[in-house]
Amino acid sequence: MFEIKNLTAGYSNESSAIHNINISIPKNEICSIVGSNGAGKTTLLKSIMGLMPSKSGEIIFDGQDISKLDSEAISQLGVAYVPQGRMIFPYLSVEENLLLGCEVRKMNLKKALEIGYDYFPDLKEIRKRKGGMLSGGQQQQLAIARMLVIDPKMILLDEPAEGIQPNVVQEIGRILQKIALDLNVTVLLVEQFVSFAINLSQSYYFLQGGEITKESRVTKDNVHSIVKSIKL
Numbered sequence: 001m002f003e004i005k006n007l008t009a010g011y012s013n014e015s016s017a018i019h020n021i022n023i024s025i026p027k028n029e030i031c032s033i034v035g036s037n038g039a040g041k042t043t044l045l046k047s048i049m050g051l052m053p054s055k056s057g058e059i060i061f062d063g064q065d066i067s068k069l070d071s072e073a074i075s076q077l078g079v080a081y082v083p084q085g086r087m088i089f090p091y092l093s094v095e096e097n098l099l100l101g102c103e104v105r106k107m108n109l110k111k112a113l114e115i116g117y118d119y120f121p122d123l124k125e126i127r128k129r130k131g132g133m134l135s136g137g138q139q140q141q142l143a144i145a146r147m148l149v150i151d152p153k154m155i156l157l158d159e160p161a162e163g164i165q166p167n168v169v170q171e172i173g174r175i176l177q178k179i180a181l182d183l184n185v186t187v188l189l190v191e192q193f194v195s196f197a198i199n200l201s202q203s204y205y206f207l208q209g210g211e212i213t214k215e216s217r218v219t220k221d222n223v224h225s226i227v228k229s230i231k232l
């Protein structure tokens, strides 16, 4: 179980971008945080990842409070983060981008590439292409594959559907479900593309003005009513 308890964080002493956030995600499930521009989605992910200090609260990963750890220590524990914009290195090839992650974790390079290409076979076809020449969908696939090769326990994704064609988005969603199931990875994604995110997830939270205003498990029976009820 991944848990956030009463988390408050912000960019100045006077105000907070996220207030009193409580979230729990069972192991190997996919959870979405949906919210409009400025709701606090990126702030939440950065707080989890140790990229901005929290003011109060706890973040429990694998039974340990990680809220005071730095980002290096958090990634060593197995939490991987794909930021908005994906951070693909434009002058490196697809394969070089993939191998960069391995350097950090001292992985077996051949095995790491096999895992990446296994889940994203299209990337193998274009492995010599420079990162800057890829489409948005290919970049997102590469960013997720780069996380996979370092054998994460949890993946945080900031708006993975942004700027990507609907059919490619659906394909990425399908692969994320497979990754969570096959590799025992917990996935937390933040999104504005509500139907994509909710359909992919076992639970969701609605973030408005830095606070959670709605939350629920997602089932086959309630998925459509949840999607209809959220207006960004």
Ligand SMILES: Nc1ncnc2c1ncn2[C@@H]1O[C@H](COP(=O)(O)OP(=O)(O)OP(=O)(O)O)[C@@H](O)[C@H]1O
Pocket (backbone or CB within 6 Å): 011, 017, 035, 036, 037, 038, 039, 040, 041, 042, 043, 044, 084, 192
């Ligand atoms: N570096 C910063 N300094 C000061 N305030 C910031 C900073 N980054 C974000 N904010 C503010 O914090 C609040 C939450 O922003 P955040 O980027 O977390 O929202 P978001 O939901 O990710 O939005 P978007 O979908 O546009 O990326 C907003 O009011 C924003 O203006």
